[in-house]
Amino acid sequence: MTGVQLRAGLANADLIAVLVAVTDNEPRVMTLRAGEALPSGPFESQHRSLQSGLRDWIESQTSHPVGYLEQLYTFADRDREAPSEAGAARRISIGYLGLVREQVTPGTGQPQWHGWYEYFPWEDHRDRRPAVLDSIADRLDSWAGADSLRRERVDFLFGQNGLPWNEDLALQRYELMYEAGLAESPSRPAIEGFGRPMTGDHRRILATGIARLRAKIKYHPVVFELMPDSFTLLHLQRTVEALSGLRLHKPNFRRQIDQQELVEETGEMSSGTGGRPAKLYRYRPTVLQAQALAGPRLPVSRH
Amino acid sequence: MTGVQLRAGLANADLIAVLVAVTDNEPRVMTLRAGEALPSGPFESQHRSLQSGLRDWIESQTSHPVGYLEQLYTFADRDREAPSEAGAARRISIGYLGLVREQVTPGTGQPQWHGWYEYFPWEDHRDRRPAVLDSIADRLDSWAGADSLRRERVDFLFGQNGLPWNEDLALQRYELMYEAGLAESPSRPAIEGFGRPMTGDHRRILATGIARLRAKIKYHPVVFELMPDSFTLLHLQRTVEALSGLRLHKPNFRRQIDQQELVEETGEMSSGTGGRPAKLYRYRPTVLQAQALAGPRLPVSRH
DNA sequence: CTCCTTATACTCTGGATGAGTACATCTGGA
DNA sequence: TCCAGATGTACTCATCCAGAGTATAAGGAG
Structure with a gap:
C-alpha cells in the first residue's frame, strides 16, 4: 500500500x-x-x-x-x-x-x-416451509458428503436437523448454494426450480440487499419508508412479514409497535376489507428513533 | 443508469x-x-x-x-x-x-x-465522562442556536440532558462535529483539543471503523480475533471495554460469556498480576457461532 | 340472526438482564 | 505473621420483556 x-x-x-x-x-x-x-x-x-x-x-x-x-x-x-x-x-x-x-x-x-x-423461492416461509427446500436439501446433502463441516453449515443455514430457520441468513444461504453449484455462474447454467436466474452476479447482489433489509427492520424503523401515509397495524405487520418471509404473532406485534411509540392514530378508520374496521395510523418520526432502537446487549454498568 | x-x-x-x-x-x-x-x-x-x-x-x-x-x-x-x-x-x-x-x-x-x-478522546468513557465533552457541548450548543432539531440531535448523540450515552454512535457524533465545524476539513484547520487530525477524510473513515466494530462485538464473537490464544476472563472483559469505551459489570459479563459457551478452560492458570490467579480460557469456535448470536427481535410465531 | 373475519385488550410464564453481595485466593508490605 | 488490597468466582434478587394463549368487540355476507 x-x-x-x-x-x-x-x-x-x-x-x-x-x-x-x-x-x-x-x-x-x-x-x-x-x-x-x-x-x-x-x-x-x-x-x-x-x-x-x-x-x-x-x-x-x-x-x-x-x-x-x-x-x-x-x-x-x-x-x-x-x-x-x-x-x-x-x-x-x-x-x-x-x-x-x-x-x-x-x-x-x-x-x-x-x-x-x-428469485429466492426458498426464502418465503409465510405460509409454510417451501417445498423447494427439500430438493435443495437433497442436493446439498450429496454436496456435503461426509464433510462434517459442510453438513454443519448446511444444517445451520437451512434450518435442518431441528435447527431453527433464521431469515437473516439469506445471503449466506445463496452463497452456499452458489458454492455447491446450485446457482447460475459464468460457467454454469441456472437450474430449473431453484429460483429465477439473473445476469452476472446480480442475484447475489439482490440477496445481499434482502439480507441487509431483513436485518435492518429489526433495529431501525425503515419499514415505514415502504408504507403509505396511513395504514392499519395489520397492513404494517403484513409488510414486515413480506420482507422477513415469516409469520408474526399478531398481539405481540401490536404490543411492540405500541410500546415503541412509532405510530399515532390518524383518527380515521379503514374502509375494512373483511371484518371489523381498523384504526388508521401514521408514522411518527423522531430524530431519536431515526437512529437507534436496539437495546444495548452489553452488560453495561450504569453509574 | x-x-x-x-x-x-x-x-x-x-x-x-x-x-x-x-x-x-x-x-x-x-x-x-x-x-x-x-x-x-x-x-x-x-x-x-x-x-x-x-x-x-x-x-x-x-x-x-x-x-x-x-x-x-x-x-x-x-x-x-x-x-x-x-x-x-x-x-x-x-x-x-x-x-x-x-x-x-x-x-x-x-x-x-x-x-x-x-483521535476521538470524547469516546472513552471507561474511567469517567471525558472532560472534552464539556467544551464540545459548548461549541455544539452555540452551533445549534435556537434550532430545536439540532438541539435534539446534539442531546441524543452526545448524551446530554439526561439522555444516555450510546457508544455505537461514534460515526454520527463525528459527522455532527464535522458539520458543526469542529473537525478538520479541506477548508478548515484542526482545532486543538478535539482529537488528533488526519489527512483527507481518514478520520471519518476511522470513525466508521470504530462504530462498526462497536456494533459488531455485540452480535458476533469477533473480539476473540483480538485476543491471544489463551486469556483470562478479565482480560477479555478489558478488551471489550477498550473497544466500547465503557465499563462493564463483571459478574454479568462472566455470566454472558459462560452462557454463550464461547470459551473453554485450558486448565492452566494465569501467573497473576495482582490478586488471586485466574483460570485461562481459550476461544471455542463453532460454525454456528461464527455467524449468528443475536436473539431474534421480531415477535416470531414459532410453529 | 348467525357465522366468519378482523380488531383489540388482556393474562400468564419463562428467561434474560441489571444490580448487588459474599466469599476465595493470591501478593506485598507493616 | 498478619493484614490490606486486589483480583477471581459464585451466588441471589428484582425487573423487564418476549413468547404464547385467551377473550371480547365490531364489522360484512349469507
Missing part, C-alpha cells in the same frame, strides 16, 4: 441498485431486461455524492421519492463476469439498497417490478 | 484499511505518516478478490495473521480531498476493517500503532 506491494490499476466503476417496494403484501424489486438484471450504470459525475445522484435518478424513474437509501456493498471480485480477455480492468460495482413507497404495479413500463421470492 | 441519464466516468480507486489491535487494554489502529494517515494504496490486481489481496498485504506488514476482515464502506464523495482542478476523476476508496491479534508495540518500524482515543 506504500506503492511498492500493490500495483496501480484504473478501475471501471458503476452503481447498481436494489430498489425495493412492497405491493399487495409482496416484496418487489425493480428490474430491467425482463427481470434479468438490476438497474445499474456508470457514475453520475455532477452530484457531490453518489447517494444524491442515485436518489435523483430513482425518483425520475419511479416518480416516488426514495424514502431510504443506503450503501450495500462494493462488489469487485475478479470472477464477477464471464471471463474476459486478459488485462481487462477489474469491474467495480457499488451496490445500493433503496426503499420506495408502495407502487401500483405498472403496466408495461420499462422498469418492471418483480417479486423477490421469484 | 440505462446509459442515458448517467454519464460514463473512469474512476480511480484504492483500498484503505482500518486495522485494529488491542494492546495493554488500549485499542490501537495502524497508521502511516506519524499517525496522520491510514494505510492505503491502489488495487492489487493479482488476487481474485480485494479481500484476499488486502489480507496478504496486512500479514506481510504486521507479521500476524488477520483474524477478521470486512468491507466497511466505499467513500466516494466529491469533497473528500482538497479541491483539485476541474475535470479530475472522482476518487473512490474502498474501506476495510481488519482485526489482528495483540501486538507488542513496535519500536520505530514504519507502520505505527496509535491509540484510537487519541
